[in-house]
Amino acid sequence: MDELEKNIPVICVGPTGSGKTTLLKKLQDAEGIDYTYSPVPTIGTNIYDINYVNKQGKKQVLSIREVGGEMVTLWSNYLDGIEKVIFVVDTSNLCQVSAAAVMLYTLLAEPRLRRSKFILVLSKMDAAYRQMRNEALLMLQHTRLCSELHNAPTLLEAAPLAGTGLDGLRSFLIH
Numbered sequence: 520m521d522e523l524e525k526n527i528p529v530i531c532v533g534p535t536g537s538g539k540t541t542l543l544k545k546l547q548d549a550e551g552i553d554y555t556y557s558p559v560p561t562i563g564t565n566i567y568d569i570n571y572v573n574k575q576g577k578k579q580v581l582s583i584r585e586v587g588g589e590m591v592t593l594w595s596n597y598l599d600g601i602e603k604v605i606f607v608v609d610t611s612n613l614c615q616v617s618a619a620a621v622m623l624y625t626l627l628a629e630p631r632l633r634r635s636k637f638i639l640v641l642s643k644m645d646a647a648y649r650q651m652r653n654e655a656l657l658m659l660q661h662t663r664l665c666s667e668l669h670n671a672p673t674l675l676e677a678a679p680l681a682g683t684g685l686d687g688l689r690s691f692l693i694h
């Protein structure tokens with residue numbers, strides 16, 4: 520099927536190298552981890568189908584489109600019909616956080632995403648990077664966003680490589 524014809528209700532965006540592919544792969548392979556996977560930067564977009572069982576006990580599939588950081592100028596092509604936005608920021612790379620903040624604000628201000636739910640994933644929250652958490656949140660002005668916006672992002676701390684944060688992401692996606 521042409522990927523553009525498929526209904527993709529979730530978009531996963533954020534700077535290059537922030538851990539999007541690792542996170543989505545882990546989410547997809549949560550039951551059987553794929554050890555053959557070695558991350559290479561995503562050029563263009565990838566689609567991940569996530570299987571889950573809904574409240575009625577029915578099997579469902581949720582499609583997520585990852586849009587690479589280099590594709591930032593093309594994000595606009597993928598925003599129609601988006602219900603949820605996963606925005607991934609690399610906490611281990613504070614140099615990238617202010618650029619990420621600009622991207623995030625652009626999406627939050629996008630009329631087509633007015634009714635969409637956002638989750639802000641603080642990625643790579645390994646022990647070594649935990650201390651950067653508060654600086655990252657300050658740079659992203661998360662507190663201000665929460666007080667000023669009706670669609671302020673939910674916050675999730677994740678370490679995609681270790682698979683931490685997957686439960687939180689799954690529940691955001693399913694509910």
Ligand SMILES: Nc1nc2c(ncn2[C@@H]2O[C@H](COP(=O)(O)OP(=O)(O)O)[C@@H](O)[C@H]2O)c(=O)[nH]1
Binds near residue numbers: 537644677
């Ligand atoms: N330290 C650390 N590195 C990670 C983590 N998750 C992903 N990475 C690494 O970050 C790099 C970029 O990851 P990738 O998923 O390709 O990022 P993307 O460009 O946003 O899709 C890879 O080398 C990953 O192995 C993590 O939780 N901790």
Ligand SMILES: [Mg+2]
Binds near residue numbers: 585
């Ligand atoms: Mg990628």
